[in-house]
Amino acid sequence: MSAASGNSRVESSGSNDAKSRRPRMSVQKFLQEWGVLVAFGLLLAISTWREGFDFLSFENFRTMLNSNAAVGILAVGMTFVIVSAGIDLSVGSIVVLAAAIGVTTMNWAAGREWSEGGSVTLGVAATLATALVAGMVNGALIVFGRIAPFIATLGGLAAFRSVALAIAEAGEIRSSSSTLFAKFGRSGVPLAWQSGVDEAGNAVFKGLVNAAGKPLTLTYGIIAFIVIAIVAQWFLSKSRFGRHVVAVGANETAARYAGINVDWVRFRVYAIMGLLAGFAGLLLSSRMNSVSTSGLGLGAELDAIAAVVIGGTSLRGGFGRVWGTVIGILILAMITNILTISQVSPYWQGAVKGGVIVLAVLVQRGARE
Amino acid sequence: MEYPGVRALDDVTVEFRAGEIHAVVGENGAGKSTLMKVLSGSARPTKGRVELGAGLGTPGRAAHDAHEAHFTKPSDAIRAGIAMVHQELNLVPALDVAENIMLGREPAGVFGFPIRRREQRARAAELLAMLGADVDPTRSAAGLSIADAQFVEIAKCLASDARVLIFDEPTAVLGEREASRLLALFQRLRDEGRAIIFISHHLDEVVAVADRTSVLRDGRLVQQFARGEHDEGALAAAMVGRDLGSIYPEKGVCDAKATPAIELVDFGAVGRSRGISLAVRPGEIVGIAGLVGSGRTETAEAIVGLREATGTVRVEGRDVRFRSPREALAAGVTYVSEDRKGRGLHVALSSIANTTMPSLDRYARVGGARLDVAAERATTARWIRDFAIRCARPELPISSLSGGNQQKFALARWLETGPRVLIVDEPTRGVDIGAKGEIYRILADLARKGLACIVISSELPEVIGLSHRVVVLHAGEVAGELPRERLTREDCEERIVRLASGLSEEKERAS
Numbered sequence: 015m016s017a018a019s020g021n022s023r024v025e026s027s028g029s030n031d032a033k034s035r036r037p038r039m040s041v042q043k044f045l046q047e048w049g050v051l052v053a054f055g056l057l058l059a060i061s062t063w064r065e066g067f068d069f070l071s072f073e074n075f076r077t078m079l080n081s082n083a084a085v086g087i088l089a090v091g092m093t094f095v096i097v098s099a100g101i102d103l104s105v106g107s108i109v110v111l112a113a114a115i116g117v118t119t120m121n122w123a124a125g126r127e128w129s130e131g132g133s134v135t136l137g138v139a140a141t142l143a144t145a146l147v148a149g150m151v152n153g154a155l156i157v158f159g160r161i162a163p164f165i166a167t168l169g170g171l172a173a174f175r176s177v178a179l180a181i182a183e184a185g186e187i188r189s190s191s192s193t194l195f196a197k198f199g200r201s202g203v204p205l206a207w208q209s210g211v212d213e214a215g216n217a218v219f220k221g222l223v224n225a226a227g228k229p230l231t232l233t234y235g236i237i238a239f240i241v242i243a244i245v246a247q248w249f250l251s252k253s254r255f256g257r258h259v260v261a262v263g264a265n266e267t268a269a270r271y272a273g274i275n276v277d278w279v280r281f282r283v284y285a286i287m288g289l290l291a292g293f294a295g296l297l298l299s300s301r302m303n304s305v306s307t308s309g310l311g312l313g314a315e316l317d318a319i320a321a322v323v324i325g326g327t328s329l330r331g332g333f334g335r336v337w338g339t340v341i342g343i344l345i346l347a348m349i350t351n352i353l354t355i356s357q358v359s360p361y362w363q364g365a366v367k368g369g370v371i372v373l374a375v376l377v378q379r380g381a382r383e
Numbered sequence: 384m385e386y387p388g389v390r391a392l393d394d395v396t397v398e399f400r401a402g403e404i405h406a407v408v409g410e411n412g413a414g415k416s417t418l419m420k421v422l423s424g425s426a427r428p429t430k431g432r433v434e435l436g437a438g439l440g441t442p443g444r445a446a447h448d449a450h451e452a453h454f455t456k457p458s459d460a461i462r463a464g465i466a467m468v469h470q471e472l473n474l475v476p477a478l479d480v481a482e483n484i485m486l487g488r489e490p491a492g493v494f495g496f497p498i499r500r501r502e503q504r505a506r507a508a509e510l511l512a513m514l515g516a517d518v519d520p521t522r523s524a525a526g527l528s529i530a531d532a533q534f535v536e537i538a539k540c541l542a543s544d545a546r547v548l549i550f551d552e553p554t555a556v557l558g559e560r561e562a563s564r565l566l567a568l569f570q571r572l573r574d575e576g577r578a579i580i581f582i583s584h585h586l587d588e589v590v591a592v593a594d595r596t597s598v599l600r601d602g603r604l605v606q607q608f609a610r611g612e613h614d615e616g617a618l619a620a621a622m623v624g625r626d627l628g629s630i631y632p633e634k635g636v637c638d639a640k641a642t643p644a645i646e647l648v649d650f651g652a653v654g655r656s657r658g659i660s661l662a663v664r665p666g667e668i669v670g671i672a673g674l675v676g677s678g679r680t681e682t683a684e685a686i687v688g689l690r691e692a693t694g695t696v697r698v699e700g701r702d703v704r705f706r707s708p709r710e711a712l713a714a715g716v717t718y719v720s721e722d723r724k725g726r727g728l729h730v731a732l733s734s735i736a737n738t739t740m741p742s743l744d745r746y747a748r749v750g751g752a753r754l755d756v757a758a759e760r761a762t763t764a765r766w767i768r769d770f771a772i773r774c775a776r777p778e779l780p781i782s783s784l785s786g787g788n789q790q791k792f793a794l795a796r797w798l799e800t801g802p803r804v805l806i807v808d809e810p811t812r813g814v815d816i817g818a819k820g821e822i823y824r825i826l827a828d829l830a831r832k833g834l835a836c837i838v839i840s841s842e843l844p845e846v847i848g849l850s851h852r853v854v855v856l857h858a859g860e861v862a863g864e865l866p867r868e869r870l871t872r873e874d875c876e877e878r879i880v881r882l883a884s885g886l887s888e889e890k891e892r893a894s
Contacts, residue, residue, distance in 0.1 A: 254743055254751035261740060264731045271689070271718070271726045272740040272796070273709040332731055 049377045050326050054341050057348045065355055073224060076236065078347040083235035084109070084294040085314055086343045089321040090239075090246045091290035093339045096322050097250065098283045099263040099331025100156070100163035104170025105318060107178070108148045108291035109311030113299035114178040116141025117187045124190040134195045141299070142292040148174055149288015153281035163284075171315070175307075182307040189303045199301030202233035235297045242290065247336035259283060263331030320367065321346055324374040345370070392417050392428070393602040399547065401436070404569050404579045406593035408586065410622055410815035414602040415582045419549050422580070423467040424454030435463060466545035468553060472532045476525035481507035483524045484538045510538040514568055528676055530561035537568070548572065550581040554588060555812055558674035558841050559880055566592045584815065585842075586615040598622055623817050630820035631848035634867075635831035637666035642700050644835030645686075645716060645804045650694035652678060652685035656859035657693065663804065668826065668836040670850030672843065673883050678859035679839045680721055683806045687711035687718040698804070712741060717797040721808035721839070723786070727793045734777040734784070737792055738763045742800045766795040770825060787818025794825065805829065806837040811845060823849055843876050855882040 045052065061069045068074060079086070088105050095102045120137025124130070148170065155166040181187070189195050206221030206229035222230045250256040258279045261269040270276050294314070299305045323329060324345055325338025349370060353363050392414045399405050407415050420426035422433060433452040454460045457467070474483050482489075484507040491498045507520040516534035518527070527535065533553065540548055554562040566588055569579050573594070583589050589596055596608045598621040606621045643662035651657035656678030663669045673679050685692035688705035696703050698714050705711040708718065720727040728737050739746055739759045746755045763777045770791040774784055781789055790810065797805065810826065811819045826849060830836050840846045846853050853865045853875075862882040869875055 249752070252753055252756075254747045254754055257736065257740075257743060257754065261729055261732065261736070264729050265725070267726050268729050269740075271708055271720055272729075273707070273712040274740070275707070275709055 045377050047326075049374070050324060050338050050341050050345070053324075053374070054345055057345055057352070061348055061352055064352060072222060073230060076230065076232070078344065078351065079236045079239065080233050082343050082347045083233070083239040084297045085317045085321070086239045086340065087242055087290050087294045087297070088314055088318040089339045089343055090243050090336055091287040092315075092318040092322050093246070093325070093327055093334050093336050094250065094259055094283050095163075095287050096319070096327050096329060097263045097331055097334035098259045098280055099266065100280065100283065101319070102152065102163065102167045102170075102284065102287050103315050104148070104152060104167040104174055105287065105291045105294075106311040106314035107171050107174035108145050108288055109295040109298065109314060110305065110307055111148060111174040111178045111295075112141045112145035112292045113295035113305045113310060114181050114187055114307055115144045116296065117189050117299055117305050118181060120195065121187070121190045130191055130194050134191050137189075137191075137195065138198075138296060141296050142289060145292025145295060146285060146289045149285045149291065150281070152288065153284030156284060157277045157281045178305075178307045182305070184308055187305045187307065189299070191303070196300055196303040198234055199297050199299075199303075200233070202231040202235075202237065204229040204231050206230065235301075238293060238297065242293070243336055243340050250334065250336055255279070255282070260332060260334075263333075265332070317346060320371045323371060326374075326378055328378075329375075392421070394431075395599070395602070395604045397597055397604060399578045399580055400595075401546070401578050402573055402576045403594045404573050404581070404592055406589040406596040407580065407582050407599065408584075408589055408596060408618060408622060409599035410817055413599040413622070413815075415599055416551065417602075418599070419467065419551060419580070419582065422460070422547075423465055423549055424457045424460035427455065461543055461545070464544065464546040465549065466540035466543060466547070467549040467551070468533065468536050468540060469551055472529070472536050474524040474527070474532055474535060476523070479521055479523050480511075480518055480527070480535055481520035483535055484510060484520070484542050486539065488542055506542070507538065510541050511535075513541070514538055515564075515571075529556045530558075530564070530675060533557070533565065534568075545577070547578045547580065550579070552582055552584065552813065554583065554585055556675070558676075558883070559843060560674055560884055562588065584813070586618045586816075587844075589618065590615055619816055622815075630816065630823060632824045632827040634668070634849075634851060635666060635827065637664055637830070637851060639664065641665055643697070644699060645837075646697040647686070648695040648697065650682070650685070650692065650696060651859065652681040653691040653693060655681035655690075656685075656856065658860055659694070659856075660861070661854060663835040663837055665803070665833045665835050666830050668830050668838055668850045670846035670853040671837060671839045671856060672841075672846045672853055672879050673856035673862075675841065677856040677883065679856055680808055682856075682859075683718055683808055683837070683839060686806065687716060689718075712800055712802075715801070715803035716806070717741070717800060717802040717804065718806045719793055719797055719808060719810070721812060723789055723793055723812070728781055728789060728796075730782040730789075731780055733779060734774055734781045734792055735759050735763045737781050738766060738777075738796050738799065741796055762799060766792070766799070770795060771821065785815075785818075786813040787815055787822075790814050790818070790822060791825075794822070798829070802834065804835045804837070806839070808839045809841065810838060811840075811842070819845075843879055846879070847875055853879060855879055857883055857885045 058070075088109070092102060092105065116137045119140035120133045123133035123136045128136070152163075152167055152170055155161050155169070156163050159166070204221075206219040206223050208217045209220040210218045212218050219227060219229045224230055250259070258269070258274050261272065261274055262276050262279050266276055269279075295311065298310055302310075321342035322334070322339050323342070325335065325340070325342035327334030327338060346367065349366060350363060353366060354360075358366070395414070395418065397418070407418065409415050417426060421428050433454065435450055435452045452460075452463060454463070460467075475486065478486070481504045485503045489498045490502045490506065504520050511518055511520060511534070514534055514537060516531065516538070518531050518534060524532070524535065537548070553565055557565060562585075569581070569592055573579050581593075590613065594610050596613065596618065597604055598606045598608070598618065600622060608618070641664045644665050646662040648660050650659045650661075659682060661669065671679050681690060684690045686696060686705070688707045688711055692704070696705070698716060703714055705714070705716070711717065724730055729740065739762060743754070746759050747753075748755055760777070766772065767774055767777065772784075772788050772791045772795075774788055774792075781792060784792070794807070794810070807826070810822055814822065823845075826836060826838065838846060838849055847870050850870070851867050853870065855862045855864070862885065863878075865875055865878065869878070
């Protein structure tokens, strides 16, 4: 090297077997891709260890799914929103508004001497229609008003619940239907059938039964959640709409240049999210057979977003998977379950959940770069 | 230096001297960028080392001896006096020019407070003046032209007193005139005793300014030339390892009386261009030349509905006004963006998804609920074969391909829609010379089959070699047009440059 200032010199070479070597998946890469399954397996093992093999029973999973079906449905819709590089903070408020208007309409019809069937049908329709309209309002603000999704739906978070509170003066709206309306949230399809009668005259069932020999039911909530999740996964990965959502989320400008109607795609995403929030609202109000306007769906948006993120969907958009979200829901349910059984104060459960969410993001960071 | 399965650099030894402009050339994937990454600290060699000469080094250690460098991150290299000016410029748009230049080196009191703004501006102005850049240090960095942003970026490097400046394809985004301004600056910086290293696909500028040129091929250093030892032909031959001949295909004939496939009448992009009248017939390639900022891209974007437009567009004789690329596409008018990574392609998505994106409706079954993936695959495979695209696994993100292969997909996705008018913006930006020739051949073949083509390019040999005629824009207006017979004359390049810089015939005569 000469002594002149500013010189630099590079030498570099590779090893001899470099060309024959195949790219190997590193531990980090593996966790980025499949971390959610690893976490699920770990939690399953821990839960079984803490609670015994009963934890793995059908009945236990049925209970967990049933109590989380509504949030699960929200999370499925949220997966699309987040894949499109958006966010919807208003879903919990759409739930309560749709349920409040639905039950109010139902009671109004019942007061006008409608049949129970007629008034319940009208109430269900009002619930879903309200939720769809709320979603469309979000979509219109974001697409035509050019407001950032975070801000537009933050407005919805405050406004939609406020309308529900005003309708009921912050109180509870009881359903006038004595049994029919509550069926959606409480009953389901029995998984056993009567095979005969024993000596004491009690019915004997074949199929899935509980410890007392009574048939287990797959609740309508679980069925709705599973069907919605399967259809959604299909649409996200196999349909034209799904491809467009991914394209818009990955790079909105490039999508516009490619001739995709970006506005229409985003509008539909928020409208669908609204409609799904309507299903969640229906499920929750039916289960209680009433709507508590101050409590129903409160904070549900955070649980839904958490499940999506834990499931490996990129918060920056452009990549996502519904099955990951479903496992995310189960993970959140299992954590609550374990903490409750281990007698951890409910006040601390939020901290643990928060930690899990941050951990999920850390592990999956850079998965799609 | 190696990546999984591939050795990006193989036993390369290069010396970069102070007071020297050193060009590094090679086809895409030859290892140029990897070499620069090693030098600037963003990649670490698996074998070998970087040695720094005297005068370079971390503050606090004796800098008079040559020593080995251990860069683990780019800031290590910067501290040692090696700065890299990336193709994607990294200015903070919310700050003004002076704040950008002095970023991280703000003159300030103890504990970094307060920043002495006047001193900061004075220092920035001094650096800009030294570079001969006409940029107001108090203006915002947002909305700077690419050329000015580049000068600000260089001023930023000088603020950290960089002794070695590395440029990755610095002129790729510049027009002819800005490019020569930059190259003149290189010479001044060299004369101050700095080492300038630059990667370039423009062999003419390499021959013109480089004191030494290193040619890389397949990760190896195949040849080094000193100034005056080489010409463009020798460089190109060394790069591809064979002789190239002319890379421009023969121009096809086109019927001058046919109805224009597309016609612009008094057309313009609001605020960017105006009064443009132009007709392109089937089988014709019309080149559009002009400096960066002359409104070429904006006009094209206005045609396909990406910007507000004035005037009239006629497609096959019918008046149209597209409000989105989607409507343009339906009428057979397509635009291939100059910005491949940001707009032209979805770099994070697979080659298959990219290929079928504009024509996705064709693969929709059951009302769009299902996409015929097998058919998408088959289409992609067909383009891979037809365009000789090097892409072993089309289901992987398209970002894994080289620039040339990405560009072929960017063309293929639009050709798949069966357009009658193709507007290509900078068709060979960041593409190596081998792939360039193939893209030229593809465009010429398409024209011969009756496609009307508008080629926007900053590379004059490209516009001249490819087009039947060339329209030159200056400041958003047509400054002149060169018909086919003028394109074979020796002086046509000079003529285009004059028109593009706004020298009208009258002014020429007057001077």
